[in-house]
Amino acid sequence: MRIRELIITPVAFPDPPLLNSSGVHEPLALRTVLRLVLDDDAIVGLGESSGDVRHLDLLRLVAPRLVGHDVFATTALRTVVDAAVNDALPAPTARERTAVHSAIEVACLDAQGRLTGRPVYDLLGGAVRTTIPYSAYLFYKWADHPDGAYDGTPDPWGEALDADGMVTQARRMIDEYGFGSLKLKGGVFPPDVEIATARALRAAFPDHPVRLDPNGAWTVPTAKRVAAELEGVLEYLEDPVPGVDGMAEVAAGTDLPLATNMCVVAFDQVPRAVRLDAVQVILSDHHYWGGLRQTVALGTLCDTFGIGLSMHSNSHLGISLAAMTHAAAATPELTYACDTHYPWNGAYDVVRPGVLNFVDGALEVPTGPGLGVELDLDALERRHEDYVRSGRRVRDDTGYLRRVRPDYDPTLPRW
Ligand SMILES: O=C([O-])C(=O)C[C@H](O)[C@@H](O)C(=O)[O-]
Numbered sequence: 001m002r003i004r005e006l007i008i009t010p011v012a013f014p015d016p017p018l019l020n021s022s023g024v025h026e027p028l029a030l031r032t033v034l035r036l037v038l039d040d041d042a043i044v045g046l047g048e049s050s051g052d053v054r055h056l057d058l059l060r061l062v063a064p065r066l067v068g069h070d071v072f073a074t075t076a077l078r079t080v081v082d083a084a085v086n087d088a089l090p091a092p093t094a095r096e097r098t099a100v101h102s103a104i105e106v107a108c109l110d111a112q113g114r115l116t117g118r119p120v121y122d123l124l125g126g127a128v129r130t131t132i133p134y135s136a137y138l139f140y141k142w143a144d145h146p147d148g149a150y151d152g153t154p155d156p157w158g159e160a161l162d163a164d165g166m167v168t169q170a171r172r173m174i175d176e177y178g179f180g181s182l183k184l185k186g187g188v189f190p191p192d193v194e195i196a197t198a199r200a201l202r203a204a205f206p207d208h209p210v211r212l213d214p215n216g217a218w219t220v221p222t223a224k225r226v227a228a229e230l231e232g233v234l235e236y237l238e239d240p241v242p243g244v245d246g247m248a249e250v251a252a253g254t255d256l257p258l259a260t261n262m263c264v265v266a267f268d269q270v271p272r273a274v275r276l277d278a279v280q281v282i283l284s285d286h287h288y289w290g291g292l293r294q295t296v297a298l299g300t301l302c303d304t305f306g307i308g309l310s311m312h313s314n315s316h317l318g319i320s321l322a323a324m325t326h327a328a329a330a331t332p333e334l335t336y337a338c339d340t341h342y343p344w345n346g347a348y349d350v351v352r353p354g355v356l357n358f359v360d361g362a363l364e365v366p367t368g369p370g371l372g373v374e375l376d377l378d379a380l381e382r383r384h385e386d387y388v389r390s391g392r393r394v395r396d397d398t399g400y401l402r403r404v405r406p407d408y409d410p411t412l413p414r415w
Protein backbone atom coordinates (compact mmCIF):
# COMPACT_ATOMS: atom_id res chain seq x y z
CA MET A 1 0.00 0.00 0.00
CA ARG A 2 1.55 3.26 -1.13
CA ILE A 3 1.62 6.80 0.22
CA ARG A 4 -0.37 9.30 -1.81
CA GLU A 5 0.06 12.47 0.26
CA LEU A 6 1.28 13.83 3.57
CA ILE A 7 -0.96 16.62 4.85
CA ILE A 8 0.82 18.84 7.39
CA THR A 9 -1.30 21.03 9.64
CA PRO A 10 0.30 23.30 12.26
CA VAL A 11 -1.96 23.96 15.25
CA ALA A 12 -1.99 26.23 18.29
CA PHE A 13 -3.86 25.65 21.54
CA PRO A 14 -4.15 27.50 24.87
CA ASP A 15 -1.49 26.78 27.47
CA PRO A 16 -1.37 28.04 31.08
CA PRO A 17 1.52 30.18 32.39
CA LEU A 18 3.75 27.30 33.54
CA LEU A 19 7.21 28.28 34.79
CA ASN A 20 10.46 26.52 34.01
CA SER A 21 14.17 27.27 33.98
CA SER A 22 14.01 29.03 30.62
CA GLY A 23 11.00 31.21 31.34
CA VAL A 24 7.25 30.69 31.20
CA HIS A 25 4.86 29.04 28.76
CA GLU A 26 3.20 31.44 26.34
CA PRO A 27 -0.61 31.63 26.00
CA LEU A 28 -0.47 29.28 23.01
CA ALA A 29 1.48 26.06 22.54
CA LEU A 30 2.29 24.85 19.03
CA ARG A 31 2.16 21.37 17.49
CA THR A 32 1.97 19.83 14.05
CA VAL A 33 -0.66 17.27 13.03
CA LEU A 34 0.25 14.87 10.24
CA ARG A 35 -2.18 13.00 8.01
CA LEU A 36 -0.62 10.38 5.80
CA VAL A 37 -3.08 9.52 3.04
CA LEU A 38 -2.73 6.17 1.28
CA ASP A 39 -3.52 5.24 -2.30
CA ASP A 40 -7.15 4.37 -1.89
CA ASP A 41 -7.93 7.53 0.13
CA ALA A 42 -9.79 5.52 2.75
CA ILE A 43 -6.83 5.09 5.10
CA VAL A 44 -5.24 8.07 6.82
CA GLY A 45 -2.39 7.59 9.30
CA LEU A 46 -2.11 10.21 12.05
CA GLY A 47 0.97 11.72 13.63
CA GLU A 48 1.78 14.64 15.94
CA SER A 49 5.10 16.40 16.40
CA SER A 50 6.74 19.70 17.29
CA GLY A 51 5.11 22.88 16.03
CA ASP A 52 8.30 24.92 15.69
CA VAL A 53 8.69 26.37 12.21
CA ARG A 54 12.04 24.71 11.54
CA HIS A 55 10.54 21.24 12.06
CA LEU A 56 7.58 22.25 9.89
CA ASP A 57 9.90 23.39 7.11
CA LEU A 58 11.72 20.04 7.20
CA LEU A 59 8.42 18.14 7.08
CA ARG A 60 7.37 20.23 4.09
CA LEU A 61 10.56 19.28 2.25
CA VAL A 62 9.92 15.61 3.00
CA ALA A 63 6.20 15.43 2.14
CA PRO A 64 6.43 15.32 -1.69
CA ARG A 65 9.28 12.77 -1.55
CA LEU A 66 7.14 10.26 0.34
CA VAL A 67 4.61 9.93 -2.47
CA GLY A 68 4.56 6.45 -4.01
CA HIS A 69 6.57 4.77 -1.22
CA ASP A 70 5.34 1.68 0.60
CA VAL A 71 3.82 2.67 3.95
CA PHE A 72 5.27 -0.48 5.53
CA ALA A 73 8.84 0.45 4.60
CA THR A 74 9.51 2.66 7.62
CA THR A 75 13.22 1.85 7.86
CA ALA A 76 13.80 2.49 4.16
CA LEU A 77 11.80 5.73 4.45
CA ARG A 78 14.47 7.14 6.75
CA THR A 79 16.78 7.31 3.72
CA VAL A 80 14.09 9.15 1.78
CA VAL A 81 13.70 11.62 4.66
CA ASP A 82 17.45 12.16 4.94
CA ALA A 83 17.79 12.82 1.22
CA ALA A 84 14.88 15.29 1.33
CA VAL A 85 16.07 17.30 4.32
CA ASN A 86 19.54 17.64 2.78
CA ASP A 87 18.03 20.51 0.76
CA ALA A 88 17.37 22.46 3.96
CA LEU A 89 19.40 25.52 4.86
CA PRO A 90 21.07 25.48 7.29
CA ALA A 91 21.80 21.74 7.03
CA PRO A 92 19.74 19.80 9.56
CA THR A 93 21.34 18.48 12.72
CA ALA A 94 21.13 14.80 13.57
CA ARG A 95 18.48 15.64 16.15
CA GLU A 96 16.37 17.55 13.63
CA ARG A 97 16.56 14.63 11.20
CA THR A 98 15.59 12.13 13.84
CA ALA A 99 12.59 14.23 14.84
CA VAL A 100 11.35 14.00 11.25
CA HIS A 101 11.98 10.22 11.14
CA SER A 102 9.90 9.94 14.32
CA ALA A 103 6.98 11.96 13.01
CA ILE A 104 6.79 10.00 9.74
CA GLU A 105 7.19 6.62 11.47
CA VAL A 106 4.23 7.21 13.79
CA ALA A 107 1.95 8.24 10.91
CA CYS A 108 3.06 5.15 8.95
CA LEU A 109 2.45 2.86 11.93
CA ASP A 110 -1.02 4.32 12.45
CA ALA A 111 -1.79 3.73 8.77
CA GLN A 112 -0.38 0.17 8.93
CA GLY A 113 -2.57 -0.55 11.95
CA ARG A 114 -5.67 0.76 10.22
CA LEU A 115 -4.88 -1.30 7.13
CA THR A 116 -4.34 -4.51 9.05
CA GLY A 117 -6.96 -3.92 11.74
CA ARG A 118 -4.29 -4.19 14.46
CA PRO A 119 -3.42 -1.74 17.22
CA VAL A 120 0.01 -0.10 16.92
CA TYR A 121 1.32 -1.97 19.97
CA ASP A 122 0.90 -5.20 17.98
CA LEU A 123 3.13 -3.78 15.26
CA LEU A 124 5.74 -3.12 17.96
CA GLY A 125 5.75 -6.71 19.20
CA GLY A 126 2.62 -6.80 21.32
CA ALA A 127 1.56 -5.20 24.58
CA VAL A 128 3.23 -6.25 27.82
CA ARG A 129 0.75 -4.19 29.85
CA THR A 130 -2.80 -3.04 29.24
CA THR A 131 -2.75 0.15 31.31
CA ILE A 132 -0.02 2.79 31.36
CA PRO A 133 0.53 4.81 34.55
CA TYR A 134 1.31 8.51 34.11
CA SER A 135 2.62 10.99 36.68
CA ALA A 136 1.06 14.31 37.70
CA TYR A 137 3.24 16.93 36.03
CA LEU A 138 3.37 19.78 38.57
CA PHE A 139 4.53 23.28 37.64
CA TYR A 140 5.10 26.46 39.58
CA LYS A 141 2.72 28.79 37.80
CA TRP A 142 1.19 32.23 37.75
CA ALA A 143 -2.51 32.63 38.45
CA ASP A 144 -3.04 33.81 34.88
CA HIS A 145 -1.30 35.17 31.81
CA PRO A 146 -0.54 38.90 32.08
CA ASP A 147 -3.04 39.67 29.26
CA GLY A 148 -5.39 36.80 30.13
CA ALA A 149 -5.72 33.44 28.44
CA TYR A 150 -5.73 33.25 24.63
CA ASP A 151 -9.40 32.21 24.53
CA GLY A 152 -10.40 34.35 27.52
CA THR A 153 -11.14 31.30 29.68
CA PRO A 154 -10.20 31.92 33.33
CA ASP A 155 -7.32 29.66 34.41
CA PRO A 156 -8.91 26.95 36.58
CA TRP A 157 -5.66 25.94 38.31
CA GLY A 158 -4.72 29.13 40.13
CA GLU A 159 -1.34 30.29 41.32
CA ALA A 160 1.35 27.90 42.58
CA LEU A 161 4.44 29.80 43.68
CA ASP A 162 5.31 28.02 46.90
CA ALA A 163 5.04 24.67 48.66
CA ASP A 164 1.42 25.20 49.74
CA GLY A 165 0.34 26.17 46.23
CA MET A 166 2.08 23.09 44.85
CA VAL A 167 0.42 20.75 47.34
CA THR A 168 -2.93 22.24 46.31
CA GLN A 169 -2.11 21.70 42.64
CA ALA A 170 -0.99 18.12 43.31
CA ARG A 171 -4.13 17.35 45.31
CA ARG A 172 -6.28 18.56 42.45
CA MET A 173 -4.32 16.50 39.89
CA ILE A 174 -4.67 13.43 42.07
CA ASP A 175 -8.37 14.03 42.73
CA GLU A 176 -9.18 14.59 39.05
CA TYR A 177 -6.91 12.03 37.41
CA GLY A 178 -5.94 9.61 40.19
CA PHE A 179 -2.19 9.96 39.51
CA GLY A 180 -0.03 7.73 41.68
CA SER A 181 3.25 9.65 41.31
CA LEU A 182 4.33 13.28 41.10
CA LYS A 183 6.78 15.10 38.86
CA LEU A 184 7.79 18.57 40.04
CA LYS A 185 9.22 20.95 37.46
CA GLY A 186 11.96 22.91 39.21
CA GLY A 187 14.72 25.30 38.17
CA VAL A 188 12.40 28.23 38.88
CA PHE A 189 13.21 29.27 42.47
CA PRO A 190 16.40 29.00 44.53
CA PRO A 191 17.07 25.35 45.40
CA ASP A 192 16.01 25.63 49.06
CA VAL A 193 12.52 26.67 47.97
CA GLU A 194 12.31 23.65 45.68
CA ILE A 195 13.68 21.33 48.37
CA ALA A 196 10.93 22.60 50.69
CA THR A 197 8.33 22.01 47.96
CA ALA A 198 9.55 18.46 47.33
CA ARG A 199 9.46 17.73 51.06
CA ALA A 200 5.96 19.21 51.37
CA LEU A 201 4.73 16.99 48.52
CA ARG A 202 6.32 13.92 50.09
CA ALA A 203 4.73 14.72 53.45
CA ALA A 204 1.29 15.44 51.99
CA PHE A 205 1.31 12.38 49.70
CA PRO A 206 3.49 9.74 51.40
CA ASP A 207 2.39 7.01 48.99
CA HIS A 208 3.25 9.02 45.88
CA PRO A 209 6.84 8.85 44.57
CA VAL A 210 8.11 12.37 43.79
CA ARG A 211 10.62 13.31 41.10
CA LEU A 212 12.18 16.76 40.69
CA ASP A 213 13.48 18.23 37.43
CA PRO A 214 15.27 21.62 37.49
CA ASN A 215 16.41 21.26 33.84
CA GLY A 216 20.10 21.83 34.52
CA ALA A 217 19.64 24.94 36.66
CA TRP A 218 22.19 23.99 39.31
CA THR A 219 25.98 23.86 39.56
CA VAL A 220 27.61 20.59 40.56
CA PRO A 221 28.20 21.67 44.21
CA THR A 222 24.57 22.84 44.51
CA ALA A 223 23.28 19.63 42.97
CA LYS A 224 25.38 17.55 45.37
CA ARG A 225 23.93 19.42 48.32
CA VAL A 226 20.35 19.11 47.07
CA ALA A 227 20.82 15.42 46.31
CA ALA A 228 22.10 14.83 49.86
CA GLU A 229 19.07 16.61 51.28
CA LEU A 230 16.58 14.79 49.09
CA GLU A 231 17.88 11.23 49.37
CA GLY A 232 14.96 9.25 50.71
CA VAL A 233 12.54 11.96 49.54
CA LEU A 234 12.75 11.63 45.75
CA GLU A 235 12.22 8.71 43.41
CA TYR A 236 14.80 10.29 41.10
CA LEU A 237 16.43 13.63 40.43
CA GLU A 238 16.19 14.69 36.79
CA ASP A 239 18.87 16.80 35.08
CA PRO A 240 20.11 18.63 38.18
CA VAL A 241 23.07 19.99 36.17
CA PRO A 242 23.68 20.57 32.46
CA GLY A 243 25.93 18.08 30.65
CA VAL A 244 26.91 14.48 31.14
CA ASP A 245 30.24 15.25 32.89
CA GLY A 246 28.53 17.24 35.60
CA MET A 247 25.87 14.56 35.94
CA ALA A 248 28.64 11.99 36.47
CA GLU A 249 30.20 14.11 39.23
CA VAL A 250 26.86 14.44 41.00
CA ALA A 251 26.03 10.75 40.52
CA ALA A 252 29.34 9.69 42.07
CA GLY A 253 28.38 11.25 45.41
CA THR A 254 24.74 10.22 45.84
CA ASP A 255 22.56 7.13 46.04
CA LEU A 256 19.71 9.10 44.49
CA PRO A 257 19.17 7.90 40.89
CA LEU A 258 19.82 10.67 38.34
CA ALA A 259 17.55 10.82 35.31
CA THR A 260 17.86 12.76 32.07
CA ASN A 261 16.07 13.98 29.02
CA MET A 262 18.74 16.59 28.35
CA CYS A 263 22.22 15.06 28.32
CA VAL A 264 21.38 11.68 26.76
CA VAL A 265 18.91 12.30 23.95
CA ALA A 266 20.24 10.03 21.21
CA PHE A 267 21.71 6.54 20.89
CA ASP A 268 25.24 7.79 20.19
CA GLN A 269 25.27 9.58 23.57
CA VAL A 270 24.59 6.40 25.53
CA PRO A 271 28.10 4.83 25.50
CA ARG A 272 29.82 7.79 27.15
CA ALA A 273 27.04 8.18 29.73
CA VAL A 274 27.45 4.49 30.56
CA ARG A 275 31.25 4.76 30.83
CA LEU A 276 30.90 7.71 33.21
CA ASP A 277 28.00 6.11 35.12
CA ALA A 278 26.36 9.51 34.70
CA VAL A 279 22.67 8.54 34.60
CA GLN A 280 20.60 5.84 36.20
CA VAL A 281 17.34 6.59 34.34
CA ILE A 282 16.86 7.74 30.74
CA LEU A 283 13.62 9.44 29.76
CA SER A 284 12.55 8.10 26.39
CA ASP A 285 10.63 10.36 24.04
CA HIS A 286 9.58 8.87 20.71
CA HIS A 287 9.42 12.36 19.20
CA TYR A 288 13.19 12.67 19.25
CA TRP A 289 14.61 9.17 19.73
CA GLY A 290 13.46 8.12 16.23
CA GLY A 291 9.95 6.83 16.78
CA LEU A 292 8.08 4.06 18.52
CA ARG A 293 10.28 1.17 17.38
CA GLN A 294 13.39 3.05 18.53
CA THR A 295 11.71 3.55 21.90
CA VAL A 296 11.33 -0.21 22.23
CA ALA A 297 15.00 -0.58 21.19
CA LEU A 298 16.03 2.00 23.79
CA GLY A 299 14.37 -0.17 26.42
CA THR A 300 16.54 -3.12 25.41
CA LEU A 301 19.66 -0.95 25.45
CA CYS A 302 18.86 0.47 28.90
CA ASP A 303 18.28 -3.03 30.22
CA THR A 304 21.65 -4.14 28.84
CA PHE A 305 23.43 -1.48 30.88
CA GLY A 306 21.24 -1.60 33.98
CA ILE A 307 19.71 1.83 33.30
CA GLY A 308 16.07 2.51 34.15
CA LEU A 309 13.63 3.85 31.56
CA SER A 310 11.00 6.54 32.04
CA MET A 311 9.22 8.80 29.53
CA HIS A 312 9.49 12.52 28.84
CA SER A 313 6.74 14.77 27.52
CA ASN A 314 6.27 18.28 26.25
CA SER A 315 3.06 20.23 25.64
CA HIS A 316 1.10 17.86 23.44
CA LEU A 317 -2.33 16.67 22.30
CA GLY A 318 -4.00 13.28 22.02
CA ILE A 319 -2.27 11.83 18.95
CA SER A 320 1.04 12.10 20.78
CA LEU A 321 -0.52 10.76 23.98
CA ALA A 322 -1.88 7.73 22.12
CA ALA A 323 1.53 7.11 20.52
CA MET A 324 3.28 7.44 23.91
CA THR A 325 0.80 4.96 25.36
CA HIS A 326 1.38 2.37 22.62
CA ALA A 327 5.16 2.74 23.00
CA ALA A 328 4.90 2.24 26.75
CA ALA A 329 2.62 -0.77 26.26
CA ALA A 330 5.20 -2.48 24.06
CA THR A 331 8.35 -1.58 26.04
CA PRO A 332 8.78 -3.98 28.99
CA GLU A 333 11.63 -1.95 30.52
CA LEU A 334 9.50 1.18 30.86
CA THR A 335 8.62 0.68 34.50
CA TYR A 336 8.34 4.28 35.71
CA ALA A 337 5.10 6.23 35.37
CA CYS A 338 5.35 8.32 32.19
CA ASP A 339 5.32 12.13 32.14
CA THR A 340 2.49 13.89 30.35
CA HIS A 341 1.42 17.51 29.90
CA TYR A 342 -2.07 16.36 28.87
CA PRO A 343 -3.96 17.66 31.94
CA TRP A 344 -2.75 21.16 31.04
CA ASN A 345 -3.80 21.04 27.37
CA GLY A 346 -6.14 18.09 26.78
CA ALA A 347 -9.28 20.26 26.77
CA TYR A 348 -8.14 21.58 23.39
CA ASP A 349 -7.52 18.21 21.79
CA VAL A 350 -7.95 17.49 18.10
CA VAL A 351 -8.95 13.87 18.66
CA ARG A 352 -12.47 12.81 19.50
CA PRO A 353 -13.15 12.24 23.19
CA GLY A 354 -13.77 8.84 24.72
CA VAL A 355 -10.49 6.94 24.39
CA LEU A 356 -7.88 8.85 26.40
CA ASN A 357 -9.44 8.88 29.86
CA PHE A 358 -7.27 8.67 32.97
CA VAL A 359 -8.48 6.18 35.54
CA ASP A 360 -6.38 5.83 38.70
CA GLY A 361 -3.66 7.88 36.99
CA ALA A 362 -3.37 5.47 34.08
CA LEU A 363 -4.59 5.18 30.51
CA GLU A 364 -6.01 2.00 29.14
CA VAL A 365 -4.03 1.17 26.01
CA PRO A 366 -6.33 1.85 23.02
CA THR A 367 -7.25 -1.40 21.30
CA GLY A 368 -8.72 0.00 18.07
CA PRO A 369 -6.82 -0.21 14.78
CA GLY A 370 -3.66 1.92 14.60
CA LEU A 371 -3.25 4.41 17.41
CA GLY A 372 -6.93 3.92 18.22
CA VAL A 373 -7.84 7.61 18.17
CA GLU A 374 -9.92 9.49 15.61
CA LEU A 375 -9.35 13.02 14.38
CA ASP A 376 -12.01 15.66 15.08
CA LEU A 377 -11.74 17.64 11.83
CA ASP A 378 -13.66 20.64 13.19
CA ALA A 379 -11.36 20.87 16.20
CA LEU A 380 -8.33 20.55 13.92
CA GLU A 381 -9.62 23.40 11.76
CA ARG A 382 -10.20 25.62 14.82
CA ARG A 383 -6.72 24.92 16.20
CA HIS A 384 -5.21 25.60 12.79
CA GLU A 385 -7.08 28.91 12.53
CA ASP A 386 -5.69 29.87 15.92
CA TYR A 387 -2.22 29.02 14.63
CA VAL A 388 -2.62 31.21 11.54
CA ARG A 389 -4.25 34.09 13.43
CA SER A 390 -1.71 34.11 16.26
CA GLY A 391 1.33 34.58 14.05
CA ARG A 392 3.29 32.44 16.54
CA ARG A 393 5.88 30.21 14.88
CA VAL A 394 8.31 29.13 17.63
CA ARG A 395 8.19 28.46 21.34
CA ASP A 396 9.84 31.29 23.27
CA ASP A 397 9.49 30.84 27.04
CA THR A 398 12.38 33.25 27.71
CA GLY A 399 11.08 36.05 25.49
CA TYR A 400 7.66 35.78 27.10
CA LEU A 401 9.02 36.00 30.66
CA ARG A 402 11.13 39.01 29.63
CA ARG A 403 7.96 40.93 28.89
CA VAL A 404 7.38 40.90 32.65
CA ARG A 405 11.02 40.74 33.82
CA PRO A 406 13.09 42.47 31.10
CA ASP A 407 16.40 41.59 32.80
CA TYR A 408 15.63 37.85 33.01
CA ASP A 409 18.79 35.86 32.22
CA PRO A 410 18.13 32.20 31.32
CA THR A 411 21.81 31.19 31.42
CA LEU A 412 22.29 27.84 33.15
CA PRO A 413 23.40 26.79 35.67
CA ARG A 414 21.86 29.58 37.73
CA TRP A 415 22.37 28.45 41.30
O1 LIG B 1 11.20 16.94 31.53
C1 LIG B 1 11.46 17.96 30.88
O2 LIG B 1 12.59 18.39 30.82
C2 LIG B 1 10.36 18.67 30.17
O3 LIG B 1 9.24 18.28 30.32
C3 LIG B 1 10.68 19.83 29.33
C4 LIG B 1 9.51 20.75 29.09
O4 LIG B 1 9.90 21.75 28.17
C5 LIG B 1 9.01 21.43 30.37
O5 LIG B 1 10.08 22.00 31.05
C6 LIG B 1 7.97 22.46 30.09
O6 LIG B 1 6.95 22.15 29.48
O7 LIG B 1 8.17 23.61 30.53
Ligand SMILES: [Mg+2]
Pocket residue numbers: 213215238239260261262312
Ligand atom coordinates in the same frame (compact mmCIF):
# COMPACT_ATOMS: atom_id res chain seq x y z
MG1 LIG C 1 13.29 16.73 32.18
